[in-house]
Amino acid sequence: MSSALSSPLDSQKKKPLNILVLVSGGGTNLQALLNAFSKSTPPDSSGDNVTRNIKIAAVLSDREGAGALERARAANIPALLEKPDSRLPKPQRRQELSDRILHVCREKQIGLIVFAGFLSILAGDIIKEYSGKMINIHPALLPKFGGEGMHGERVHKAVLAAGETESGCTVHLVDAGTDTGPILLQRKAPVLPGDTAASLAERVLKEEHIAIVEGVNMMAAKLEGYNE
Helix, strand or coil: CCCCCCCHHHHHHHCCEEEEEEECCCCHHHHHHHHHCCCCCCCCCCCCCHHHHEEEEEEEECCCCCHHHHHHHHCCCCEEECCCCCCCCHHHHHHHHHHHHHHHHHHCCCCEEEECCCCCCCCCHHHHHCCCCEEEEECCCCCCCCCCCCCCHHHHHHHHHCCCCEEEEEEEECCCCCCCCCEEEEEEEECCCCCCHHHHHHHHHHHHHHHHHHHHHHHHHHCCCCCC
C-alpha cells in the first residue's frame, strides 16, 4: 500500500481548463467539442492527450430552441439561455448581453470562451477581461468573406459569387472587431463545379469540426493555469 501523498503541484496539474461554448444554432461544432472533450473520456496517462485537462463547463445560447442546448443537456452539461434584450438599442443591447455572459464566466471560472456559431456580437468589459482567451470559428478563409452580417449561407454564397476555387474555415482570436482577430489556424476545402451554398457549406463544415478542436487544444497549451 503506497503512502505517497499528493503534492500541490499534482493538484495543479489536475486542474481543468474550463470552457464556455457560445452557440446560436444546431450545434454540430459543439458536438465535435463534446466528442473530443467528453467528461467520460479518461486522461491519457502517456501525457500525449492534451484534452485530459479540458472541461466544457457550460454551453450558452442567445436563441430559444437552439438545438445546441439539447446537445448540452444530453451530455449533462449546463445549458444556459441568455437572449439579447430587444427593447434596447443595438449598442446597449450588445453591452447588456455581454455583461450577463461575463457574469457567467466569472461564476463558472471560465478560462476560455469558444464561439461555435454564435450570432451575437459582444462588447465592453468581456472583450478586455478575456482578451487572448476567446476564439471564434468562421466558415471562410479570413480575411476574405468576414465581417458583420457574414455568417452561415451568406458566406458560402459570397464565396461562390466571387468565383473562388477554394474555401475553408478559420479559427481566430476574438477582439473588438468582427472576424478581425489574429488567425490561429485555417483548414481548406475545394470549391467544386456545380457547387451550391448548401453543398459548399457541408464540405466546409467537415473541416470546421476538425479545426475547432485543434483550436481549443492550441489555446489550452498556451493559457496560464493549464498544464500538459
